[in-house]
Amino acid sequence: MTIAIISMIRDAWGGSEELWAVMAEKAIENNHKVIHLSYKFTPLHPKMQVLIAKGLITYSRPSFKPSSNTPFLQLAEKAIFFVKKRMNNSFTKVFNHNPDIVLYNGTCYSIAEEHILLKHLNKAKCRFFILGHFNNETGLGLTPGLIQTISQAYHTSEKVFFIAQRSIQNAKRHLAANIPNALVVRNPVNIDSIEIIPYPSSEKSQFAMVGNLRIVHKGQDIALEVLSSNKWKQRNWHLNIYGSGEDEAHLKRLVDFFRLNDNVTFHGRVNNIREVWKTNHVLLMPSHMEGMPLAVVEAMICGRPVVVTDVGGNTEWIEEAQQGFIAEAPTVHSFGNAMERLWDEKNNWESIGKSAHEKAMKLYDPEPGKTLLNLITA
Numbered sequence: 001m002t003i004a005i006i007s008m009i010r011d012a013w014g015g016s017e018e019l020w021a022v023m024a025e026k027a028i029e030n031n032h033k034v035i036h037l038s039y040k041f042t043p044l045h046p047k048m049q050v051l052i053a054k055g056l057i058t059y060s061r062p063s064f065k066p067s068s069n070t071p072f073l074q075l076a077e078k079a080i081f082f083v084k085k086r087m088n089n090s091f092t093k094v095f096n097h098n099p100d101i102v103l104y105n106g107t108c109y110s111i112a113e114e115h116i117l118l119k120h121l122n123k124a125k126c127r128f129f130i131l132g133h134f135n136n137e138t139g140l141g142l143t144p145g146l147i148q149t150i151s152q153a154y155h156t157s158e159k160v161f162f163i164a165q166r167s168i169q170n171a172k173r174h175l176a177a178n179i180p181n182a183l184v185v186r187n188p189v190n191i192d193s194i195e196i197i198p199y200p201s202s203e204k205s206q207f208a209m210v211g212n213l214r215i216v217h218k219g220q221d222i223a224l225e226v227l228s229s230n231k232w233k234q235r236n237w238h239l240n241i242y243g244s245g246e247d248e249a250h251l252k253r254l255v256d257f258f259r260l261n262d263n264v265t266f267h268g269r270v271n272n273i274r275e276v277w278k279t280n281h282v283l284l285m286p287s288h289m290e291g292m293p294l295a296v297v298e299a300m301i302c303g304r305p306v307v308v309t310d311v312g313g314n315t316e317w318i319e320e321a322q323q324g325f326i327a328e329a330p331t332v333h334s335f336g337n338a339m340e341r342l343w344d345e346k347n348n349w350e351s352i353g354k355s356a357h358e359k360a361m362k363l364y365d366p367e368p369g370k371t372l373l374n375l376i377t378a
Helices: 015-029 046-054 071-087 090-095 115-123 144-156 165-175 220-227 248-257 273-279 294-301 332-344 346-363 368-377
Strands: 002-007 033-039 057-061 101-106 127-132 159-162 182-184 205-210 237-242 264-268 282-285 306-309 324-327
Touching: 002 015, 002 090, 015 033, 015 046, 015 101, 015 294, 015 368, 033 090, 057 090, 090 115, 101 115, 101 368, 115 144, 127 144, 127 368, 144 165, 159 165, 159 368, 165 182, 205 220, 205 273, 205 294, 220 237, 220 248, 220 332, 237 273, 248 264, 273 294, 282 294, 294 306, 294 346, 306 332, 324 332, 332 346
Parallel strands: 002 033, 002 101, 033 057, 101 127, 127 159, 159 182, 205 237, 205 282, 237 264, 282 306, 306 324
Antiparallel strands: none
């Protein structure tokens, strides 16, 4: 069987790549032919290199990210990108393999931008599936035309996979339609053991934010502003930020602006998540939008309480004061209140972390790649 995966993620790698990757690895092990189309990145991410070594066939398409702040130069870059896009025949190369299955991997609504893919699907005789990792609460930017395109794509797809039930509910509201072929699947976790990690004994409270440093998505600036208040500056804590991304420089400027230099450390990307939770007490995740963030699931499995916003699937995994604390909205006021509730329960953090571990063990999928492969090949 030939399986084609079309990914719209515009970074070399991220949480949204993990599920298709473990599915592709499982498919190759089962002697399926697997093709992957992504935007062009150099150098290739190590996980992509491993998949290619195992037999993944890859193609790339041009990606547009302006390198200049000058409007004229940006216009020139767009013109060059448009020419490259018109000349690129990557979709033709993919469909020349006559795939039996096409899996589109993106956000819940990015399929609306994939006009070339949708044209090929209209001509091809293959099964089609959509894997949508997240949407926001408001449906911002969804025009009537986009809603129609998304609805048609969902109707054409055999299954539309979501990462959280909340994302399905959001999509129904945004599209004003039922999605009878919707199904929740789980992301894999990037840890080599699911055992709970002994709770750190340090007197200073160690908070962690783990993830892509992109404020419009992860909202790290909200946590920084909360922690800049006078009452927090009088408390004994330290914030460790793990990850990299387009807003790293701005976040460092904010740390300086809020006079938090002695309280915040940037660690960059980390490969061993369990090492992070050997020294940190609590995960802070002030996101504006999510599916079901891997960082939350991994922290819970390791036995750590979490402070999150009420977006995506967070409330499907976390009950207030049981496994963590939930801010009603991604705002400084709401997240600050959740942080206060956390601080009030400081003596119970370890027991809350144990409850988080127990809840995560009930919900996570130990073999998500196998699950997804079975769903699309059944």
